[in-house]
Amino acid sequence: MTIRTASHETPAGSRSSRARRAAAALVACLAVALLILPGCTSTGGSNAETIRVGVCAGPYQDMFEQAIEPSLTEQGYSVKYVEFSDYVQPNNALADGEIDLNLFQHATYLESFSKQHNLDLASIVEVPTAAMGVFLGKAGSLDQLPPNATVAIPNDDTNLSRALRVLQQAGLITLDASVDPAKAGVNNIAENPRGLSFQQVNAEVLPTVLESVDAAVINGNYALEAGLVPAKDALGLESASNNPYANLLVTTPELLKDPRIAELAKDLTSPKVAAFIREKYNGSVIPVTAPQHD
Numbered sequence: 001m002t003i004r005t006a007s008h009e010t011p012a013g014s015r016s017s018r019a020r021r022a023a024a025a026l027v028a029c030l031a032v033a034l035l036i037l038p039g040c041t042s043t044g045g046s047n048a049e050t051i052r053v054g055v056c057a058g059p060y061q062d063m064f065e066q067a068i069e070p071s072l073t074e075q076g077y078s079v080k081y082v083e084f085s086d087y088v089q090p091n092n093a094l095a096d097g098e099i100d101l102n103l104f105q106h107a108t109y110l111e112s113f114s115k116q117h118n119l120d121l122a123s124i125v126e127v128p129t130a131a132m133g134v135f136l137g138k139a140g141s142l143d144q145l146p147p148n149a150t151v152a153i154p155n156d157d158t159n160l161s162r163a164l165r166v167l168q169q170a171g172l173i174t175l176d177a178s179v180d181p182a183k184a185g186v187n188n189i190a191e192n193p194r195g196l197s198f199q200q201v202n203a204e205v206l207p208t209v210l211e212s213v214d215a216a217v218i219n220g221n222y223a224l225e226a227g228l229v230p231a232k233d234a235l236g237l238e239s240a241s242n243n244p245y246a247n248l249l250v251t252t253p254e255l256l257k258d259p260r261i262a263e264l265a266k267d268l269t270s271p272k273v274a275a276f277i278r279e280k281y282n283g284s285v286i287p288v289t290a291p292q293h294d
Contacts, residue, residue, distance in 0.1 A: 054082035054090055054099045056204075059130060059224060059277075059285055067276045068267050086204055087156070088113075091250075095119045100255050101264070103127055104221075106245040108182050109158040122256045124249040125265040128277050129286045130220025132162055132245070133234025134170050137210040142235060148195040149214035155200035160185065162238070162245050163217035170236030172196065182244060220284060231283030246288065 051072055055061040061081055069079050082099060084090050090102040091113055105113070107123065114121050137152075139145040151172075153163040161184045167173045174191035175184050186198050201209055206218045207226030215235070223230050230237055238245065249265055267273065274287035 049077050050080055051077045052080045052082055052099055054084055054093065054102060056084045056086070056090070056104055056221065059128075059221065059281060060103060062280075063128065063273065063277065067273045068264075071267065086202070091117070091119060091121065094121060094250065094252065101249060101251045101261065103247060103249050103268075105250065106158070106162075106247055108161075108244065109156075110248060110250060112158050120253060121250050122253045124251060124256065124261060125269055126246040126288045127249050127268045128273065128288055129243065129245065129247040130224060131230055131234075131237040131284060131286055132159075132166050132217060132219050133223065133230045133237040134166055134172070134215055134217050135210055135223065135228060135234055136215050137213045139214045145194065145214055148197060150199055151196050152199045152201055152206055152209050152213045152216035154203040154206065154217070154219065156203065157185070158182070159203050159219065160200065164189070166217055166236060166238050167196075169238065224281075224284060229282075229284060231281070237283075243286065246286070 053061065053064055055064075064079070064081075072079060082093075084093070087104065087109070090099070090104055091110075093099045094102050095117075101124075106129075110121065110123060113119070134151075136142070136145070139149065151167070153167075154160050161182055164173065164175060164184050164186070165181050168175050172194060173189050173196065175181060176188045176190045179188045199209070199213060203219050204222055206216050207222055207228065210216045210218070210226075218226075218228070220230050223234075228234075249268060251261060255261060269288050277285045277287040
């Protein structure tokens, strides 16, 4: 785990380098941590004016730095970014009090992970989401996809089901209609006209195996990090409409009551952030807007 501190003292070259990397990257996994009221203490010895933002691959640090951090700075907060390398650490860190918020997961993953690890976490609001897509590897184009082609997909249950849903949307497979799509596995594929075979790997390494398989279904944040442009390079992207895999801002039940979390949630779903995402990511990240209240 790497820790970086962002402030006005950060060298401009370092900041621009991170921005370029994030623009070529995407996202999965942001964990945001706030040390909020004097009475809401957290481990690590930070003060109440520090907002710790945990990030994995993806656009979230870039989004936070450019669209949200300036307003937080005006309110007297400094921001510290904590990097995570997978989808396991952010929830454990949140439960252990090392961070106070995270932003990287959808509701199905949150429910499954919390149940498996006996964690008490609370979602706040849907936030901008990096779209999962089907990317062609050795095949080069759909017409070149050979019979019995190998497709790499995530190996965790929730993202595996999500990947199968994306493959169905792309017209490559058909899932058993009697099975809940959120719980579907490879054994629930009803029609597979191309005879696709599936290679299951950790979500974060999917971009690295793309050249060795015929196609891969890659989480949007990891696709962006690898220099792919989901809106342009993907054969098919998951739909933004009624997307059950929209990312969530997640915290603990105790911090859920803090009014400053509500303010942060309002920023993440603001028209300003939505406009930033549409302009910068051009369809690769799905923005979320919510009614703004005075």
